[in-house]
Amino acid sequence: QVRLVESGGGLVQAGGSLRLSCSASGPPESLMVLQGWTWYRQTPGAQRVQIAYMSSRGTANLDDAVKDRFALSRDLGKNTVYLEMTNLKPDDTGIYYCNTFPPSDALWGPGLQVTVSS
Numbered sequence: 001q002v003r004l005v006e007s008g009g010g011l012v013q014a015g016g017s018l019r020l021s022c023s024a025s026g027p028p029e030s031l032m033v034l035q036g037w038t039w040y041r042q043t044p045g046a047q048r049v050q051i052a053y054m055s056s057r058g059t060a061n062l063d064d065a066v067k068d069r070f071a072l073s074r075d076l077g078k079n080t081v082y083l084e085m086t087n088l089k090p091d092d093t094g095i096y097y098c099n100t101f102p103p104s105d106a107l108w109g110p111g112l113q114v115t116v117s118s
Helices: 028-032
Strands: 003-007 010-013 018-025 036-042 049-055 060-062 070-075 080-085 094-100 112-117
Touching: 003 094, 018 036, 018 094, 018 112, 036 070, 036 080, 049 070, 060 070, 080 094
Parallel strands: 010 112
Antiparallel strands: 003 018, 018 080, 036 049, 036 094, 049 060, 070 080, 094 112
């Protein structure tokens, strides 16, 4: 069974940067069939929405709200996907979650709090 561990997050001033990590572990046969990874964000008072996606082949897609400031990368050897966030804005404050694609209800973790101060 695949397991995801999120790390990173924290408090940063506007204009700053953060890197979030999502590491997968589990049986090799389960990891090999993953179709992709996703990052979601839940801002205060809003629903959780997908902001980034990376396919198993490495193709990345980011929401228009973040595509000019955020980037996805991965380390296949570590089964880890990174969400690189730059030029952060107070509106980026929220809880960030990673999941597979398509998302699995069983893989939602506690998320990572990102707070951007003005």
